[in-house]
Amino acid sequence: MMGSDARDVMGLPSAAPKPATPKVQKPKGRGPTGMIREVLDLKYEGAPPISIVAPKFKDKPKLPFKPRQWEETPFANSARKDGLILRHWRRKGDVVNGGAAMPVTPADSNAASEMETDEKAPIAVPDAPWAKYNVKVERPQYTDEQYETHLKGEGWSKEETDYLVDLATEFDLRWIVISDRYDYKPPIQPNISEDSMAITPHPKTRTLEDLKTRYYDLAAKTMVLHNPLSSMSAAEFSAHEKMTKFDGAQETKRKKYVELLFARPKEEKEEEEYYLRELSRIVANQEKLSQDRKALYERLDAAPSSTRDSMAMYTTSQGLTQLMQTLFTQNKNKELERKGEKRRSLLESGEGSSHNQYGLDRSQRQSLSGVGGNARLSTSADLHSAGGARRPLTQQEERKYGVSHPTERLTGGIQFRHERITKAGQAKSAVQTSRIGAALTELKIPPRLIMPTARVVTEYERLIEGIKGLLEVRKVSEKLDGEIRVLLAQKELMEKKERGEDIKEEEGTGEETRNQEDEEEEAEKEGTQNDESKVEEDNEDDNEDDDEDREEKDEEREESDDEANQNDSDNNASEEDADGEVDESAMAAEMQELQEDEEGEAQEQMDGDGEDEDMEDANGERANENDEASSRGSAPPTAKRSASVVSHVSNRSLKRQKR
Amino acid sequence: MATGQASTKPPDATEYGGDEISALVLDPGYATTRAGFAGEDVPKSVLPSHYGIIPTISGGKQLFGDNSIHTPLPGISISNYMSREGTVEDWETAANLWEYAITSRLTNAKPGPLATNGLNDVENQEMEMEGIEAQEKPLRDNPLLMTETGWNAGRDRERGIEIAMENWGCPAYWLARNGVLASFASGKSSALVVDIGASTISVTPVHDGLILKKGVMRSPLAGNFVSQQLRLMFSQSQPPIPLTPHYLIVSKTPVDAGTPSQATLRSFAPNTEPDPSFRHFQEERVLTEFKESVVTVWPGPGRLSGHNQQGGTNMDIARQHPGKPFEMPDGWNQMFPALDRYRPIEALFDPKMALSDASNPAPHQSQTIGALIQSSLAQVDVDIRPALLSAVVVTGGSSLYQGLTDRLSQELQVMYPGTRVRISASGNAVERKFGSWIGGSILASLGTFHQMWISRKEYEEQGAGIVEKRCK
């Protein structure tokens, strides 16, 4: 209870029930109620109204809940063996979490017993939830005999070994601490005489590795002593494995290197940091590059699968230029961004010739492979603007990047290499295109070149040209074959006539021979039958849209269906199969073409011959290219194979011509 | 009202692993002795480790605490129970001072004879001695965690537990290295602790909460050394700068900078003068003020005695830096040029810059902070050196000089160019001064620490030697 003096000092009313204090009268005439006093003060200037409030204690806060009580509760910790009872504040009635209540018998001298002097009975106190964190390292156990027979270590006495094991257990195998505290003093043996005292071995300085080696050796051996290898659990076995594999000498060597590394001068460290930085940049760049490439491939893939209408837009040269323009501006924007980045990074990481060179390399690669690596900016002006002052490229690099120095103005404008590839593969008619495709498949050349470098594309174009030529030649030869047969048939007919046969049949001859031609043609195609099925599929797609072809096809079919049946007997079974499978429309279209081309056949024959040689040539070169390409990780057809296939094809066509 | 309820709830103990058991933490240092309850942010009871002695007929009466030792009583002399090594020298006084620190501010005075605090009449004390045994002991409810320096050894380690158990009746006791605690205070269990205190500067490698004894290094280039440098600077300047402590000033009139002071000094009747140690102690307080406000560390690059890249000396550069005015208690004041602000502390890094005289020889190179760290690291395994260098904890009152941590960081970076050096020093002056106490507060309030305490029973069974076995 506070004394009345203190209350006086603080100006508080006395605690005693005070006589009814006269109510302080509020000054009258204060104006309207409900106004803040300060506002009133402003309104009615003059002496501020004084409110006389008797000082009093702050009211007890009215809390909406009942405060719960706290009490100092004793508790024990099962990790302790001495039954120490400590006290902490806990909410009254709180359930002690974790650990069952542990009955503890306080020792007489225990602090707890002093506290509860009256009750001598064992008190049940809850166990601390912290006891579970008391984890100890298992101490390797061995008896004297075991030590003598199995565990002796070179240069280690049993006493010192014991000391080591104690220390290791003590510090939970924190080797750094163990070696810091290791201070073994061999016991002074009383039986050693005075003079031999001089040669008592000086306590060895044991390095951390010495200690580890000894301990692990010992621990591994005791493990086996207690539990043979065969009956060890996986965890035990791996622990044993680790311990036996410890190599102190190796560790010492490693430490030496670490020491060197630690003491290394600033320059070396900076150099290493520089290399690491460069490496990470290259890796990051690499990722970006391949991402760009992938994105482009996806864009290119999407185009053909989209509807004809959207594609049609790009079939005209105007449309293509437009597409290229958009692609190019996109590319340009990207590149500008990258240049900015590059300049920044150059500023950041200081100069240095090697670095500078690297920067240029990178920009070149980017400018050239900005669009998936197969776009080519063929104007030198572009290259110029891309890099500012440039190191002149070596010849090899120029070839690598496909830089050309055209002497005349380029008419075509900017051209993407992939455009050239697709263009090359396209012939006037869908049938022709598919034939070219078939030929390429036969040559094992993928429709999208794996490494479309400038040289490869040029060679590719030449190859396509060659294929086209050969196809022409084949057509001509087939045409001639057909004609020869017609003539032979006519001759036969005439002979028959002479022998007096029915004239009626003569009317159908025209049709028949025509059909025969078809059959012959198919027969000749035996060699490429595998491809025919593929061609057929393609044709189906293509020709559905090709109205002209379809009309013709329908006509032909009507005409030929009957005849075909008649002629079946002339052909063997395999031919029949092929016949059935081959789309007649393709035949029809070809016939059409053959007729159209008849005029220039002689000329083309000549060209074709020349082309054959070219092809061989081209394949030779292509082989080189292929080697180059395959060394970069792609796998185009082997040179030999393609060469032999081409020569095979050309041989056939030549044979036919001779016929 | 939910918020009101929440505030009455204690934080979930499992969140921070805390489980407080009303333990006390006692951290004796050369400058101050800090005591408080574990779990609190700052020690509630901080008193100077210096104490006053008034000679009386029967040996002398001890005065503890700031309230009593600054009065110039007749014949008062000032001593310190700590040695210049940072270890306890006068155990008897230590026990008294500690008990005063604890009972005056922390625990309620127990009902019973006031003699328990040792502050009462000597005559009474004698008489009531037998009574104490029967009475309650002051700390029978509070486990006690005490701190010690990294180099404390032998019998000195055992005295603490004896006092705690015998005199105060503690239920449990622990003795922790203050380097470890400082690293705990900055949230690290492995660190290189640089403690710049009053009497010693120490470097302690801490690994997994244990000091690496071989790596503990210390030197006397700490707060007291800087004070000595200041005294030398004052006495060697032309004209000498007077150092008059507060208690001598009766009145003063403001004077212009650099002119002699005009103050009336207190005069003492014969035989009522305080001991010279009292004046020294009071001068020290003025010097601490000067240290706090004027002395700063040369910011670098390089040393104050060195040259810069342009070929000029750093001293020349320092001359252009701004000075700072300081007024002595007697009104004497002066603008202290930057060079004078840098000079007194520079010797901690560069012994060449130390001021010296016959009785105060210049320190040796091996005593500088850099050299201490270097020799400390040389003693620890190379595998953990980089880790230690990336966790350099700077603590202690004398690390509060402006720019000290930055300069130390620079020096270390020069010494270990191939390794990342990171200094972690609290920006809070209180946390810096009480670093080891705060670490102790954290440790003693952890639930997992319950199993560590040396209990009364263990002490009684195994004797004081148990400290050596348990507190590694």
Ligand SMILES: Nc1ncnc2c1ncn2[C@@H]1O[C@H](COP(=O)(O)OP(=O)(O)O)[C@@H](O)[C@H]1O
């Ligand atoms: N702001 C400060 N600037 C410089 N020195 C200070 C500052 N505050 C205290 N000191 C010095 O720090 C020393 C006390 O530091 P402290 O770590 O408490 O020492 P100890 O642990 O030895 O008791 C004293 O010498 C005092 O002069």
Ligand SMILES: [Mg+2]
């Ligand atoms: Mg200290």
